[in-house]
Structures are given as structure tokens and as C-alpha cells.
Amino acid sequence: HVQLVESGGGSVQAGRSLRLSCAASESTYDRGYCMAWFRQASEKEREGVAAICGSGYTDYAGSVAGRFTVSKDNAKNALLLQMDNLRPEDSAIYYCAAARIGFPSLARYLYAYWGPGTQVTVS
16 A cells, blocks of 8 residues: 655745645555656646656646656656746645556546545636
8 A cells, every 4th residue: 555745835926836745655666657747727627737757758638748747757656747938827735646557648547546636726
């Protein structure tokens, strides 16, 4: 049972950057897991943001492509999200998720393990 904890959220002005981190309780990438970031704004559905697998393959939502960069730290079992040129519409609770799938996916139903989330507010 993989446990996930996010960190790095906060409040920033539009155009600035934030870096989110997610720590996993055990090794993931070398055991066939892919990891992803999702976000949920107030009164909206949770949506996929970016995903990465042990292979290094990634997938991004169209709304963040070119602004956000997902990466991983195998040694630390960590998932990272560099968010640049933030916009007010990026404000949401950001969740880290893990799934034992062989490809990066932004489909929420595929992910079995979730962190508690971290708030990002852009004004």
C-alpha cells in the first residue's frame, strides 16, 4: 500500500512559479508504477495535470503543456511538478497519485493511491 504526501503548495501572484513535490513511502518507478498530478478547483471535477512513468514517458493536460514540467527522482521515490507562468485558473488543490500501469495516463479511475493534497492559490 503506497502512501503519498504532497508539499510545496502556497499562494503566488500570476506569472510566478511554484514547485510541488510528492514523496512515496516505498519504491514506485522500478516496480512498474506511474505517478501523476491531478487538481481539483472549487466546485469542479478533479482533472489530470501531468503524469510520468519509470520509462520517463510523460503526458500533460493541454491547459498546462509548455508551462508545467513533471519529473521524477528515482532515488527519493519522488514526483515533482515545476509550475511556471501560473494563472489564476491554476488555483486548486493538487493531488499526487500512483498506479501500477505501464503508460502515463491522466485518467483518474486508473489511480489507486492518492495523497491528501496541497493547496495552490494564484492571484
